[in-house]
Amino acid sequence: xxxxxxxEILHDHNHDGIDRRGFLKCMAWAxxxxxxxxxxxxxxxxxxxxxxxxxxxxxxxxxxxxxxSDSHMGFNKPANPDVAGTLKAAVDKIxxxxxxxxxxxxxxxxxxxxxxxxxxxVDQILKGASAKDVFxxxxxxxxxxxxxxxxxxxxxxxxxxxGWYSFDKKGVHFVGLVNVLNLKAGGLGTLGHEQxxxxxxxxxxLKHSTPIVxxxxxxxxxxxxxxxxxxxxxxxxxAYLKKFGSVTVLNGHIHQTMQxxxxxxxxxTAASTAFPQPQPGKADSPGPMKVPAEQLxxxxxxxxxxxxxxxxxLAVVDSSLA
Amino acid sequence: xxxxxxxxxxxxxxxxxxxxxxxxxxxxLVSAQAAQAxxxxxxxxxxxxxxxxxxxxxxxxxxxxxxxDIPHTVVSTDGAFKSKVxxxxxxxxxxxxxxxxxxxxxxxxxxxxxxxxxx
Numbered sequence: 451x452x453x454x455x456x457x458e459i460l461h462d463h464n465h466d467g468i469d470r471r472g473f474l475k476c477m478a479w480a481x482x483x484x485x486x487x488x489x490x491x492x493x494x495x496x497x498x499x500x501x502x503x504x505x506x507x508x509x510x511x512x513x514x515x516x517x518x519s520d521s522h523m524g525f526n527k528p529a530n531p532d533v534a535g536t537l538k539a540a541v542d543k544i545x546x547x548x549x550x551x552x553x554x555x556x557x558x559x560x561x562x563x564x565x566x567x568x569x570x571x572v573d574q575i576l577k578g579a580s581a582k583d584v585f586x587x588x589x590x591x592x593x594x595x596x597x598x599x600x601x602x603x604x605x606x607x608x609x610x611x612x613g614w615y616s617f618d619k620k621g622v623h624f625v626g627l628v629n630v631l632n633l634k635a636g637g638l639g640t641l642g643h644e645q646x647x648x649x650x651x652x653x654x655x656l657k658h659s660t661p662i663v664x665x666x667x668x669x670x671x672x673x674x675x676x677x678x679x680x681x682x683x684x685x686x687x688x689a690y691l692k693k694f695g696s697v698t699v700l701n702g703h704i705h706q707t708m709q710x711x712x713x714x715x716x717x718x719t720a721a722s723t724a725f726p727q728p729q730p731g732k733a734d735s736p737g738p739m740k741v742p743a744e745q746l747x748x749x750x751x752x753x754x755x756x757x758x759x760x761x762x763x764l765a766v767v768d769s770s771l772a
Numbered sequence: 773x774x775x776x777x778x779x780x781x782x783x784x785x786x787x788x789x790x791x792x793x794x795x796x797x798x799x800x801l802v803s804a805q806a807a808q809a810x811x812x813x814x815x816x817x818x819x820x821x822x823x824x825x826x827x828x829x830x831x832x833x834x835x836x837x838x839x840x841d842i843p844h845t846v847v848s849t850d851g852a853f854k855s856k857v858x859x860x861x862x863x864x865x866x867x868x869x870x871x872x873x874x875x876x877x878x879x880x881x882x883x884x885x886x887x888x889x890x891x
Contacts, residue, residue: 635875638883734818738842740841
C-alpha cells in the first residue's frame with residue numbers, strides 16, 4: 451500500500467463525509483450496464499463503461515449479451531432529471547460494442563411509477579439498440595397498483611404464473627424470476643411456493659453441465675437485509691441449482707455493482723441506468739444519491755470498479771478488464 | 773422611556789398570570805384539541821415512518837405524507853386500509869373509527885413498517 455495515496459477529505463462542504471474524490475468514486479456506481487460473455491461455460495461480466503480498456507479476446511465466447519437495469523423511466527428528481535438521456539447513453543454504449551450482443555436482459559424497475567407512457571418510452575429507446583431481443587423481469591416499481599397485470603400484458607405473454615419463464619440460447623439455460631410481488635410486512639423479496647415448484651421442474655431435465663443464468667430484480671443473496679436487499683426464499687431456489695457446474699445470478703435493484711462467488715454460483719448486481727444508490731449501510735436510507743444532473747451526465751461511464759471491490763465487505767470476484 | 777416601562781410591566785404581568793394559571797391553561801389546550809376534528813400526521817422520510825408508532829383517539833384522521841424521492845405505499849397488514857402509490861409529497865388519509873392496533877407497511881419496501889394505536 452506504500453505507493454497508494456491515502457484519501458483525504460478535500461472539500462466536505464456538506465459535512466457528509468463525501469468529498470469531491472469520494473463523490474467521483476460514488477459515481478462509479480452509475481455505470482450503464484454489464485456486458486456478459488459466456489466462455490467455456492463460465493460467465494464473465496464487464497462494465498459497459500470500461501469496454502475501451504477491454505482486451506478484445508475477452509469479448510469472444512459462445513455467447514454474449516448485455517444486462518441493463520433500473521431505468522426508472524419517469525423519475526425526475528435531482529439525482530437524475532434526465533433518465534431517458536442516460537438510458538440512451540447506455541444504448542449508445544451497447545451499439546458501440548465490437549461484438550454485437552445476442553440480446554439484452556433488463557432486470558427490472560423499467561418504469562418509476564408503472565405508468566404506460568414510462569414503459570412506452572423505454573421500449574422506444576431500446577428499439578434503437580443493436581440487439582433486438584430484450585428479456586425483462588419486473589422490479590417493484592413496475593408492478594405498482596395492479597399486482598403486475600400491466601407488466602404481464604406487455605412483457606410476459608409467454609411467461610408462467612406471475613411472469614417467470616425460461617429460455618435456451620446456444621446451450622445456456624436462462625431463467626427469469628419474479629421476486630417483487632406479494633411482499634410481506636417486514637420481509638424481503640419473495641419468490642413464492644408456486645414459482646419455486648415451477649423452477650424445480652424447469653431445471654430437472656437439464657444436464658448438470660448446462661450453464662445456468664438466473665436473473666431477477668431483487669438480489670437472490672443477502673446483500674443487506676436491513677434495507678430489504680435480499681430474497682426470503684432464495685435459498686430454496688439455489689438448492690434446485692446445486693447440481694449444476696456453472697450458475698450465474700444477475701440482479702438489479704441496488705443501483706451499484708457487486709459480485710460474489712459462493713460455491714458453484716456467481717452473483718452479480720448491475721448498476722442502474724438512472725441514478726446511484728449508496729453502499730449498504732453507508733447512508734440513512736437506500737434513497738437516490740443526489741448530484742447535479744450535468745455532473746451525473748458527465749461522469750456516467752467513468753467507473754472505478756476496483757474501488758467498489760476494495761471497499762466492499764462482501765467477497766467480490768475480480769471484474770477488471772485486463 | 774415611559775412606554776418601555778409600561779410594556780415591560782405588562783410582559784411581567786403576562787408571564788406571572790401564565791405561570792399561575794398553568795394547570796387550567798393546559799386543560800384548556802386539551803379540550804380545544806378534542807373539540808376540533810382530531811387529526812394526526814405521519815411523515816415518510818428516509819424509508820421510514822415517523823413516528824413509527826402513533827397513538828390516537830377514536831375518530832382521528834391520520835395523514836401520511838411521502839417526503840422521499842422514491843414512491844411508497846401505506847398498507848395495513850390486516851387489510852384495514854391501503855393507499856395508492858404515493859409519489860413525492862403525495863398524501864394518504866384514513867380515519868380510525870374503531871379502537872385497536874393497526875400495523876402497516878410499505879408494500880414496495882416491506883422493511884418499512886409502522887403502527888397506529890387507536891384508544
